[in-house]
Amino acid sequence: MPRNVLFVAYPDVSLLDLAGPQTVFWAASGYARERGMAGYRCHTASLSGGVVAAVEGTSMQTAALASFDMRLVDTVVVPGSPNMLEVAKDSGALIAWLDTAAKEVRRVASVCSGAFLLAYAGLLDGKRATTHWAMHDRFRELFPTVDLDPEAIFVQQQHLWTSAGVTTGIDLALAMVEEDYGHEVALNTAKELAVYMKRPGAQPQLSEILITQSRQVPIFETLHLWIVQNLSREELSVEQLASRVGMSPRNFARVYKQKTGRTPAKGVEHFRLEAARRLLQDQHRSVDQIARECGFGSEERMRVAFQRHFGLSPSEYRLKVNR
Secondary structure, eight states: OOEEEEEEOOTOOHHHHHHHHHHHHHHHHHHHHHTTTEEEEEEESSSOOOOEOOOTTTTEEEEGGGGGGGGHHHHHHOOOOTTTTHHHHHHHHHHHHHHHHTSSSSSSEOOOOOHHHHHTTTTTSSSSEOOGGGGGGHHHHOOOEEEEEEBEEEEEEEEEEEESSSTHHHHHHHHHHHHHOOOHHHHHHHHTTTTSOOOOOSSSSHHHHHHHHHTTGGGGGHHHHHHHHHOOOOOHHHHHHHHHHOOOHHHHHHHHHHHSSOOOHHHHHHHHHHHHHTTTTOTSSSSHHHHHHHTOOSHHHHHHHHHHHSOOOOOHHHHHTTO
């Protein structure tokens, strides 16, 4: 039988939070069936059923939550809303339903600020979780007993999954597909959806590329992409970087620090650290191999950089994100 996935809708729900992962499950079903596996059957439901309007203005038809036999539901997905704090005030019945449903289904997931509803239901107490970066402070204030990971794009804690902002629901759903039907089905699904890459959960919500782009320094955007593509080079000197943008080394170092707030060496180190953090989630790569692939040159140099930035060694970081 197909795995039933129940998406919870409510007024002002974010459409992409819901439609992104729902599309992943739909696409994955085709690849699963090609291999003799059942795939998924997706359902959209709300407390009372009927038409529900998303915050973007699109309306959707929903079934009533009470119409489902939860023993036949595999996964419940709770999308978020940019108006979550207001939504939660009127969601007492939905929160109570989540508390009960979580005991009957195989897993429960949230997308973006949907984590607030799981937390209000008490499902995240004492557990590691994440939500959209812009709502971290408010989440910590309301739910101090939750171990909030401020950077991960998604987190799995036993049968509970939480993801960060909006499109990370796609990453979360791909990870679920891989857990259910294997790497090949998940990878083919990502390819069909033209997803740039199948991202691991502990990858930062805000990438270094995005951060540098947000600082409005288009003069260095091409350079930063080149750096990311050439991190395995142990030496990325000021002279090399300056030549890529047609500047003298001295002028480049001055302008780069002025525009980005970092020296060129620090900029390169941040890109190396981001790549290393992503690769450390692959248990098949040794720490020394990752250090070389990211251009640190040695495990010891990478360890020093990790301790300085994160207060953890690479091995300790690996244990933390893979626990």
